[in-house]
Structure formats: structure tokens, C-alpha cells
Amino acid sequence: MTTSPSDLPATDEASVELDAYAAAVADAVGALSWSTNFATVKVGVAPDAWVKSLRTAKTDLGLIFFSFLSAVHWTNKVEVGDPPAETVDERLEVLAAVGDLTEGRLVHFSTDLPIDGAALATLTGVYAGANWHEREAAEMFDIDFVGHPQLEKLYLPSEFEGHPLRKSFPLLSREVKPWPGMVDVEGMPDSAEASEESDGADAETLPSGVSTENPGR
Amino acid sequence: MTLEQDALKHFSEVSVALELQTPDMTLNIGPQHPSTHGVLRIVAQVDGERVTDVKPVIGYMHRGYEKIAEVRTYPQITALVNRIDWVSGFANEIPFMAATEKLMGIEVPERARYIRMILTEMARISSHLMFMASYPLELGATTPLMFALRERERILDLIESVTGGRFHPNFNRIGGVKPNAGAGPSQKKTVQDLPKGFLQATRDAMDELLSTCDQFDELVTGNEIFLARCKGVGIMPAALAADFGVSGPNLRASGVAFDLRTHTDYLPYDQVNFEVVTGTVGDSFDRWQVRLEEIRQAAYIVQQAVDQIPSGPLQAKVPKVIKVPKGEVYVRAENPKGEMGYYIVSEGGQGPYRLKIRSASYSNISVIPQLLEGVLVPDIIAIMGSFDFVLGDVDR
Secondary structure: OOEOOOOOOOOOHHHHHHHHHHHHHHHHHOOOEEEOHHHOEEEEOOHHHHHHHHHHHHHOOOOOEEEEEEEEEEOOOOOOOOOOOOOOOOEEEEEEEEEOOOOOOEEEEEEEEOOOOOEEEOOOOOOOOHHHHHHHHHHHHOOEEEOOOOOOOOOOOOOOOOOOOOOOOOOHHHHHOOOHHHOOOOOOOOHHHHHHHOOOHHHHHOOOOOOOOOOOO | OHHHHHHHHHHHHHHHHHOOOOOOEEEEEOOEOHHHOOEOEEEEEEEOOEEEEEEEEOOOOOOOHHHHHHHOOHHHHHHHHOOOOHHHHHHHHHHHHHHHHHHHOOOOOHHHHHHHHHHHHHHHHHHHHHHHHHHHHHOOOOHHHHHHHHHHHHHHHHHHHHHOOOOOOOOEEOOEEOOOOOOOHHHOOOOOOOOOOHHHHHHHHHHHHHHHHHHHHHHHHOOHHHHHHHOOOOOOOHHHHHHOOOOOHHHHHOOOOOOHHHOOOOOOHHHOOOOOOOOOOOOHHHHHHHHHHHHHHHHHHHHHHHHHOOOOOOEOOOOOOOOOOOEEEEEEEEEOOEEEEEEEEEOOOOOOOEEEEEOHHHHHHHOHHHHHOOOEHHHHHHHHHHOOOOHHHHHO
């Protein structure tokens, strides 16, 4: 039983075909949901069925190419950057993109994990290339990939504390120093005069503090 | 009889005792080593000259672009993504622009798409020429470097004449390309297009380039020492490559005719004719040959695009403040190093909620430990070099 949350109705031939493909993939792996918004095929599966679904995708559906694995931290409590427009359940969404090497298909498998004690079975037994991607997701999001052969830090120093891509992780350089783009820079002596001469539309495209008379721009 | 047997026995015992003792030794290559193209560290366990185990250590150049992107606006991120694979900076911008434009529903004018295609193929040529320069150098041949860099300089000059930048053009704008490249305030009213004489200069450069490719065939491809170093070395089966997400010329060298340029419509590749070049066995030599042939194919694409380029606007109508509607999209492109893609999660703001950067070299070198097991120490360089990776593209 699959449902399509696609909010855009399929209009042209290509998107109808893509919808049919996504539905077929979802059926074959026993997915909870699927969508094809912006021609990006996304199939949602349960965490328990994660490895099984991807094994089916590789052996039965010919999706042999392992593109990437990553995660999204969904939360309204965002330390830096903009929070989501609507209220979302706090969770970690793990994404694995696998494709074929004949038709140019790419399917994003997605599963939701709780924020505390996030754990997921490793994909390294299905796609050996998941090794580094899982190590990266583990250090960046604090996800435990159960059964991973060597879940050490990949990019970060081994003594590093925290999980940088979580939305609760502050970007320290911004805490210490305000973003210079936000500061109102005083204009050049000529700028007031110059902006009167120009027709307004062009003046707006200049960064603040840059004189329109300055030929060096 | 017995004396002879005794002597033989004695001799064999002595020779056993004389056999070289080769306990396991750890050989550290990098992080600063000419063959690592940046700061990659390889920790190899060697038994004599045989490699038994290899562990790549990456992250010396991790700049955290995925985190920074969350506090930057879309136009600002263009400048960041230039620096991922700095050997082909222009090509990095394309999938990001295509993804953003897809979310915003913008149709890019045809002329801008052609300019993007010409410059992307030039970025591919300059990236592959860098490989033509560095790979023979790593195997001990210095002359090809001169040929390749001379040709690459010509290409970079052309890119510079259009974009103003050699390495980091930062030339794409959401909805098209920079409309007044190089125009000062006095020229505000004139939209500056491609510089005068660019199309003819490009035609000439491509002709020169194709003859240089033939010189490469004579100078390197048939060279006995070169063949001895890379024929049959580092064979990568296609199934292994797919498992690790190896893409681009490295994948095609293993005999897989998969090229995203023929499957996706991010640039008008359907308007030009070109061949998808493949290798046969997937050894280091195939990876060399595929890249050399891809330079020729890229030159053919540029020649056709320069002849066909339509006139028209360079920019679609876009709002002054770029706000991207809510949605998730993944757009990937065939970059010189392989598949590069951006997964953008937008929540309707001026910057992305999450940006996942899928870079080619990262997956490409993750397969290297599998290929280095059991090879000789000098082959480490011959295999690693043939993968043509850039550490900025690995660490992001």
C-alpha cells in the first residue's frame, strides 16, 4: 500500500512516466511513501526495512550505482540559519541515493530516525561504498550505523566534540564576529551625489558602500 | 653421490637462511606528497615491496561547506562551490545553478545555456590537461607537462576573457550568466556579451588542441616505459566501481558507457554530437586513454556549440532578492572528475535549509584501498595518479 504525497499533479509525459517508475520502485521495496517532486524520485521506507529495501533495489531493480548517503536534521530549534517555515517533528532523515548505469535513473531512499540514540543498520554489506558516507554521517549527525566495520571519524579530528551538521551546533565564527554583510557600511563621499544621478535601478544592484563613480569596480 | 646430495642439502639450507626477512613495515605517504594532489595521507602496510593494506586518511582540507551554506544566500554559495574542485571551477557552478533554477521554475535563455556549455567543456579540457601534465610527471616523464600546460594556458586565457577569472570564474547567475562581465560603470547601459573575437579565438584554440592531442598520442600513449608502468596496473572491475560510486572517466574506463550528459538536460548536450568514450579492462592505461579521447570529444562539442550559438538574452527574469520556494531537489552533472550533484532542501528562504554536496573525487578515491592491495610500492603512485582526484573535491 503506497500513497503519493506529490502535491503537483503530473502534467506532461515525462513526469507521468517518472511517477509510474517511482510507484513501481515503492511497490517492489514495500515503501511507506514516494514522491517525484522536481523530478527527484524519493522513496520513504521504515528504518527496520532499510537494508532489505536497498538490497532489493540493488539485486532486483538494477540500482547498482551508489551515489551518496547523507542526512537532514529536521527541527524548529535552529541555532544558525533559518528554521523551517512550518512546525516539523524533530527527527533525522537519512537519505541514500542509488542509481542505475543504463537509463540514468536515480532513487533517493529515505528513512526517519528519532533524534536521541539514532541508530540504523549499516549498508556496507550491500554497497561497499557506503563505508565513508556512513562515517561522515555518523560524525556530522551522531547516527550509530550498527555493524559498520570501522565507525571512526573521517573528516574531523578524533578528539572533536559535537556533531557539526546538527542544527543545534553553533557556527562559532558567526558567534564571535557578526556577519559583515549585515553591517551598514558608511558610503563613500561621492555616493550620495552619484545615486541621485543614476536611475535607481542600477544603484540598487551595487553593494552598500560602493560608489557608482568608482571606475575600478 | 652422497657428497653431492649433502652439498645440495647444505646449499638449500643456506639459501633458506639467506632469504630476505621482510617483516611488515608501515609506509606513510603524505599528507604533503607530489602524488597526492593536495593533502591526502596514505598509510600503507608493506611486506618488502608488496602492499598488504592501505588506509587513506582524508580531512586535512575539510572546510565545512555544507554548514556554511546554511547561513549563506544562494548567490553567495556560487562563490563557495567554485572552490570545491578548483581545477574545473566553472563546472562546479553548473549543477548548483541547475538545481536552484529547477526549484524556482526558471527557464534559462538558450544563449546562456550555450555559453555555459562552452565554458563547461573548456573546464573539462583544462582539468583533463592538468591530468595529462601531472600523470606522466608522476611516472617520471617531465616533457608532457610542458605540452599540456601550454595548451591549458590557452584555454584558461579564453575562460578569463569571458569571465574575468582563470580558476574561480563565479560567472553563473541564477537564471543565466553574468550579463555585464567586465563592464564598468561607464558601460552600464551596454550589456556586454562574449568578448569580441572570442568565437574565432575558440575555433583556433580547438584546432591547436586537437593537434596537441595527436602529439600526446605519439609522445606518451605509445611510449614503452609509460606502457610498462600503467598497462594492467590497477584493474578496476565495473561492478566494484559501481559499488563504490566511482563515476566519470574512471567508471567509463572500466567499460561502462554511462555519461550524464546523455541522460539529463541540464545543458543543451542534445544539440551536439559526441561519443561516450569507454575503456576495455579498466586499468590505469585505460583511464589515461579515456581522458585523452574525452579532450577530443570536448573540443568537438565546443566547435559545434560555437557554430550553433544562438543570439538572445543572457538572463532570465529573476527577482532582485532570490527566494527559493519550499522543496527538495537533486541535480547532478557530468563534471570532469565524475558525477557532481547538489541535494538542496529549501524552506522558502534566501538560503538553503540543508545543502548536500555530492562530489566525484570523494567516491572515486574511496575505492583505492581495494585496488592497492597486493600491488608493488611504485604502483601506488601509478594507480592513485590515474584516478585524477583533487583534494578540494574530496574534503569539501
